[in-house]
Amino acid sequence: WLQLENQVAIVTGGASGIGLKITENLVKNGARVIVADLSVSTGEQADGTYHIQCNVTNKQSVENMISQAVERFGTVDILVNNAGVNLPRLLVDFRGEKPEYELNDKDFDFMVAVNQKGPYLCAQAAARVMIKNNKGVIINVSSEAGMEGSAGQSAYSATKGAVNGFTRSWAKELGKFNIRVVGVAPGINEQTGLTTPAYNEALAYTRGVTVEGLGTDYSKAIPLGRPGQLDEIGELITYLASDRASYITGTTVNISGGKSRG
Numbered sequence: 001w002l003q004l005e006n007q008v009a010i011v012t013g014g015a016s017g018i019g020l021k022i023t024e025n026l027v028k029n030g031a032r033v034i035v036a037d038l039s040v041s042t043g044e045q046a047d048g049t050y051h052i053q054c055n056v057t058n059k060q061s062v063e064n065m066i067s068q069a070v071e072r073f074g075t076v077d078i079l080v081n082n083a084g085v086n087l088p089r090l091l092v093d094f095r096g097e098k099p100e101y102e103l104n105d106k107d108f109d110f111m112v113a114v115n116q117k118g119p120y121l122c123a124q125a126a127a128r129v130m131i132k133n134n135k136g137v138i139i140n141v142s143s144e145a146g147m148e149g150s151a152g153q154s155a156y157s158a159t160k161g162a163v164n165g166f167t168r169s170w171a172k173e174l175g176k177f178n179i180r181v182v183g184v185a186p187g188i189n190e191q192t193g194l195t196t197p198a199y200n201e202a203l204a205y206t207r208g209v210t211v212e213g214l215g216t217d218y219s220k221a222i223p224l225g226r227p228g229q230l231d232e233i234g235e236l237i238t239y240l241a242s243d244r245a246s247y248i249t250g251t252t253v254n255i256s257g258g259k260s261r262g
């Protein structure tokens with residue numbers, strides 16, 4: 001019922017985790033999906049998607065990716081800015097045990113480059129196409145951490161807060177071209193490529209607990225008592241990308257089971 005036939009969608013970071021589920025849901029609803037990801041080789045895929053190798057932090061790479069998409073599929077109707085990275089880091093390693101888990105310039109710049117600059121570069125290149133068409137949807141994948149802050153994830157939270165600012169501002173700039181801009185903020189979810197053992201170890205240290213102590217008893221932390229399923233996020237984004245959501249723009253939707261503190 002979301003009727004995305006003939007719609008051309010680009011999903012950055014679509015090769016893994018949440019992006020993979022966004023891709024599957026868009027395909028299921030009829031869209032032609034281009035996965036733009038660092039980790040893929042360019043070419044047609046058995047599942048009907050088209051992969052384009054792209055580094056969202058690099059302007060030339062992003063512009064090439066959008067040009068290739070337009071050359072091959074004629075247009076870009078939907079952009080999902082999903083590619084993201086998260087390195088848990090304390091502002092100050094006050095325990096003095098693991099300086100590698102104190103925020104440093106390199107890790108800070110890396111998160112800003114992928115999570116904040118990436119969406120800007122992709123949206124700018126895609127919006128040039130969408131403005132010509134007088135039609136388009138840009139979805140920015142934020143995070144609950146970007147809405148509420150998160151201990152041990154200040155730089156990550158700040159990049160996602162910046163993304164929320166993009167969502168509000170681009171909606172105001174682009175509404176007159178019939179382009180909607182919507183954010184989606186997931187909370188704690190099923191495991192993805194991002195929530196690796198290294199991520200858990202860093203997060204545990206920043207929280208002052210063991211990895212086991214990070215816990216899987218979500219009943220206290222999440223009102224709905226369970227982590228989010230990646231498919232639930234994919235479905236929400238597919239709905240928001242469709243004309244069924246034709247009056248939604250400039251806002252970020254929480255999909256966190258009611259959790260509101262990181």
Ligand code: NAD
Pocket residue numbers: 012013014015016017018019036037038039054055056057081082083084085086114118141142143144185186187188189190191192193194195
């Ligand atoms: P993931 O690591 O499973 O997938 C991220 C994908 O992005 C990978 O395929 C990776 O190759 C790609 N990528 C990374 N850097 C890139 C770059 N420079 N250029 C192009 N592609 C790049 O992660 P995920 O958990 O599915 O995260 C997807 C999004 O969801 C991120 O923006 C993340 O911040 C957000 N998010 C995730 C969670 C969670 O619980 N996993 C919670 C809230 C928000």
